[in-house]
Amino acid sequence: MTKLNDRFSTVMLTTALVIVALMYLFPIIWLLLSSLKPGSELFSYPLNILPENPTIDGYIYSWATMAFIKYFANTLIVAIVTTLLTVLASATCGFALAKYNYKWLQVFFICMLATTMLPTEVIMTPTFSVILELGLYDSLAGLIIPSINTATGIFMFRQYFITVPNDLIESARIDGANEGRIFFNLMLPIAKPVVITLAIFSFQWRWNDYIWPLIVLSDPNKYTVQIALRSIVGADNIDWVLLLSSSIISLVPMILIFIVFQRYIMDTSATSGLKG
Incomplete structure (x- = not known):
């Protein structure tokens, strides 16, 4: 019974940590993926997390500007x-x-x-x-x-x-x-x-x-x-x-x-x- 409780506690704590980690990572991932979108996709509706036409032109433009x-x-x-x-x-x-x-x-x-x-x-x-x-x-x-x-x-x-x-x-x-x-x-x-x-x-x-x-x-x-x-x-x-x-x-x-x-x-x- 004790082992079962310990395993349950471990699973719950791990799940909670994963959820917190995802909450912190989500804005960063969104920022990174948005930076790979062309300007026409940034405010398209409905919003898409993944870029449809990923490009690094933004980085080239940024470094040059x-x-x-x-x-x-x-x-x-x-x-x-x-x-x-x-x-x-x-x-x-x-x-x-x-x-x-x-x-x-x-x-x-x-x-x-x-x-x-x-x-x-x-x-x-x-x-x-x-x-x-x-x-x-x-x-x-x-x-x-x-x-x-x-x-x-x-x-x-x-x-x-x-x-x-x-x-x-x-x-x-x-x-x-x-x-x-x-x-x-x-x-x-x-x-x-x-x-x-x-x-x-x-x-x-x-x-x-x-x-x-x-x-x-x-x-x-x-x-x-x-x-x-x-x-x-x-x-x-x-x-x-x-x-x-x-x-x-x-x-x-x-x-x-x-x-x-x-x-x-x-x-x-x-x-x-x-x-x-």
Whole structure:
């Protein structure tokens, strides 16, 4: 009877997961299939999910029309630089919060977590004022600097470093290692799974960021991919063929990043520096 109940539970959970997965995949599949339709089929009635005359002309038209190389370069600069600085800042702060016993650090940690309850829109106005005062308006630096610190990344590293035995750090100190060497040569390599995970998340956040670049950038030559896609939408009409194919092209780097690095997300071993 117990085996029957376990099998029934497994079947029900698997079915529920498949349904949820299909709900997430359906819009993406529709977008992909729609990008293969000629313009005459996009709004035909009744609507068909599968294209009757599939074509890649939309992609050729999109690549020839949009300056993707320029937009990709701008977005890659912002995403890569921000990701590197975010990982470094989050790791150092997380290490301090996890391994240094100062009461004010715990107060700082609580205050930092409290900021996660604030909507992003609340802090945009003061952040924009700072960017203006620093002369960073309409520059890629204006996109990068405000995005470096993230409470999520600091929390991830803090929780991970807490699981690392203090004996490992004390042994390194006895061997003469200073705090910087302990961090870069010991703690950071141990936290490789968190580094990879946060790097993927940070890259995704910056690649898909829309509101902040829309506020900071005004020069079309500095547009990121998402702002460039928004520029396709006109006041009176929308070139749907261009928008759909361009949207798919903009997803390709993120898909490649995830495929390459996804195996590191579950690869955790906080005690990898210990010998039995």
